[in-house]
Amino acid sequence: MAPVIRIRAPLLLGVALALAACGAPQRRATGATRCLDCHAVHHAEAGSCVSCHRGDAGATRPALAHRGLLNGALAAHAWPQGEVVTRGRALIALAACRRCHTIGGEGQTVAAALDRVAWSRDPAALRASIREPVDNMPDFGFAAREADTVIAALLSLAPPATADPSYRVWFTADAEGEPGAFERHCGGCHRLLTADGPLGVSAAGPNLSGLFSPFHPKTAAHDRAWRPEELRRWLDNPRAVRPATPMPRPILQPAEVDEILTTLGAPTPTGR
Numbered sequence: 001m002a003p004v005i006r007i008r009a010p011l012l013l014g015v016a017l018a019l020a021a022c023g024a025p026q027r028r029a030t031g032a033t034r035c036l037d038c039h040a041v042h043h044a045e046a047g048s049c050v051s052c053h054r055g056d057a058g059a060t061r062p063a064l065a066h067r068g069l070l071n072g073a074l075a076a077h078a079w080p081q082g083e084v085v086t087r088g089r090a091l092i093a094l095a096a097c098r099r100c101h102t103i104g105g106e107g108q109t110v111a112a113a114l115d116r117v118a119w120s121r122d123p124a125a126l127r128a129s130i131r132e133p134v135d136n137m138p139d140f141g142f143a144a145r146e147a148d149t150v151i152a153a154l155l156s157l158a159p160p161a162t163a164d165p166s167y168r169v170w171f172t173a174d175a176e177g178e179p180g181a182f183e184r185h186c187g188g189c190h191r192l193l194t195a196d197g198p199l200g201v202s203a204a205g206p207n208l209s210g211l212f213s214p215f216h217p218k219t220a221a222h223d224r225a226w227r228p229e230e231l232r233r234w235l236d237n238p239r240a241v242r243p244a245t246p247m248p249r250p251i252l253q254p255a256e257v258d259e260i261l262t263t264l265g266a267p268t269p270t271g272r
């Protein structure tokens with residue numbers, strides 16, 4: 001294995017070589033890292049190798065030292081106000097991840113709390129979750145680089161102390177029981193995550209999770225959180241609201257409208 005010395009900070013190279021010359025027991029005693037066996041020091045003013053890149057600082061073999069490694073693109077999490085994290089946060093807001101996930105302690109809780117996930121999953125697993133999402137998560141079509149800025153932002157927003165490797169959320173089956181009004185009239189085109197499980201089978205229309213929450217994505221056609229009266233008008237006749245909308249007018253009994261609003265988590269007048 002040829003050692004890799006990247007001369008990014010020539011002034012610090014001497015430090016790296018000096019540390020590399022130390023014996024192993026002494027190195028452990030001073031808390032220094034085996035990363036320096038093979039790499040030069042850089043960004044030392046901003047943290048330790050593992051605070052930015054993770055990995056195992058005591059391991060001498062790359063495969064072990066690099067376990068769970070965050071590469072340079074993801075290590076940008078160390079600069080919360082930096083360009084990469086800022087871009088990642090903008091994508092998180094645009095995609096409205098928080099209509100389903102909690103991030104930085106903010107958001108709905110119908111899918112995994114990403115605070116508990118960001119620091120406990122392998123980067124490859126996070127990338128796959130974002131780029132090849134499960135049925136009930138929208139496919140945002142992120143390029144690999146975009147997914148990496150999102151992951152860097154998740155890492156910067158989630159306190160590492162909230163990480164929980166044993167945490168899993170499974171959505172295995174649809175909510176049980178007779179199909180409700182949402183499934184009968186809306187689920188053919190829309191998906192919805194509720195506290196009781198996922199509803200709907202197709203992504204022909206937008207995912208309606210968190211429709212009444214402040215986290216539902218704002219579009220040119222609707223640039224604020226939805227209110228119950230607005231949904232009632234919409235269901236009465238979508239084309240009266242948006243003349244060119246592809247959503248057909250649903251045929252609903254008044255009781256079905258009420259049921260659908262409840263299923264969608266509409267705030268009740270008495271609840272406010």
Ligand code: HEC
Pocket residue numbers: 001002003004033034035036037038039049050053054055056057058059060061062065066069070071072
């Ligand atoms: C025994 C030598 C060795 C040790 C110890 C070692 N590395 Fe590496 N590292 C390498 C080599 C060789 C490469 C380039 C080939 C590769 O990606 O595996 C590399 C690549 C990297 C990369 C770039 C990865 C990428 O995907 O672009 C990072 C970041 C990194 N190492 C960080 C660390 C950190 C942090 C530690 C300590 C926890 C560490 N390394 C320990 C040899 C080592």
Ligand code: HEC
Pocket residue numbers: 006035036039040041042043044046047048049050051052053071072073075076078
């Ligand atoms: C404050 C955070 C931070 C610290 C501390 C840090 N790095 Fe990095 N590292 C980065 C970033 C960000 C990059 C991407 C290029 C850049 O900005 O320098 C990077 C790039 C690298 C690369 C090149 C691979 C790539 O993907 O670009 C290697 C190898 C690496 N770091 C290893 C280390 C080692 C070993 C240490 C400890 C001596 C260390 N880093 C300390 C943030 C850090």
Ligand code: HEC
Pocket residue numbers: 091092095096097098099100101110111112113114117121126129130134136137138140150167168169170171193207209
């Ligand atoms: C409509 C709801 C919804 C939206 C919006 C959504 N997700 Fe998800 N996401 C899910 C569901 C459902 C799962 C799979 C079950 C679980 O882990 O909660 C999931 C899983 C994940 C996982 C894997 C969690 C784990 O346990 O490892 C990650 C990472 C993730 N989503 C990231 C994102 C990001 C980033 C965004 C925004 C760009 C986003 N999600 C938007 C519903 C959603």
Ligand code: HEC
Pocket residue numbers: 182185186187188189190204205206208211219221222231234235242244245246247248250260
């Ligand atoms: C035949 C497919 C279809 C059915 C059935 C359907 N929708 Fe839609 N819906 C759509 C499409 C497509 C859009 C996107 C329209 C647009 O952007 O103008 C949409 C948009 C919406 C929107 C606006 C979302 C937003 O963020 O702008 C809401 C709310 C909505 N539907 C609710 C419902 C409800 C509730 C039902 C069941 C009563 C339902 N839809 C039935 C296809 C459908």
